[in-house]
């Protein structure tokens with residue numbers, strides 16, 4: 001379960017900045033077509049490069065979010081027509097523009113996003129982790145130790161907001177020391193290459209990178225984030241259906257099975 005099989009070039013050409021349609025049973029972008037059996041078709045959007053939630057494996061989009069959303073939609077009267085891939089920061093615009101109908105991308109529920117979109121009930125919790133090179137001599141134990149160092153995160157994420165609000169705004173880090181990336185794989189590669197000294201990233205994803213690459217979690221920073229599926233404001237019937245589907249999947253064995261599958265062996 002890694003992006004390791006993809007070179008940076010292949011990765012970029014796959015993800016790029018624009019949407020790539022990976023699989024479409026029927027070509028309905030947003031708004032919903034007809035599933036053939038009368039069900040409404042919906043299209044999901046994600047941002048791969050965030051293992052084990054979503055990543056490309058041999059060209060295929062896989063991960064916990066992919067399996068979980070598919071299991072949840074299976075419990076509803078909707079049909080998942082397919083997945084589209086975006087950079088993380090383009091997901092909310094894609095949702096509001098009706099290019100997609102739901103976001104499954106380890107997206108943290110927060111007030112700022114809640115002003116533009118809605119979220120389902122939470123399905124996973126996370127804090128931020130600070131990742132460093134395994135063989136390096138830099139072993140920070142708190143955010144203030146990051147002062148004066150080159151730090152990276154993915155554009156538009158809560159990792160980036162943590163750097164902004166906890167380091168740059170209080171004057172502990174110069175803006176020029178912050179490097180933002182289109183995805184976290186590129187950030188971690190730059191860390192491995194020695195171009196930056198630390199990456200701020202969601203803890204479960206940090207654990208996955210640490211298991212697959214020569215990087216370590218130096219420390220974690222408690223943010224108490226909850227991930228939810230992003231839906232359009234006002235799409236209340238659909239949101240309710242997803243919430244019902246989510247609780248069914250949680251009550252049965254599916255949620256636990258998927259957790260074991262994607263987070264089990266690290």
Ligand code: ARG
Pocket residue numbers: 046047048049050053054088105106107108109154156157158159184202225
């Ligand atoms: N949880 C963080 C956020 O919501 C990071 C999510 C990044 N997700 C991704 N698929 N790249 O901002």
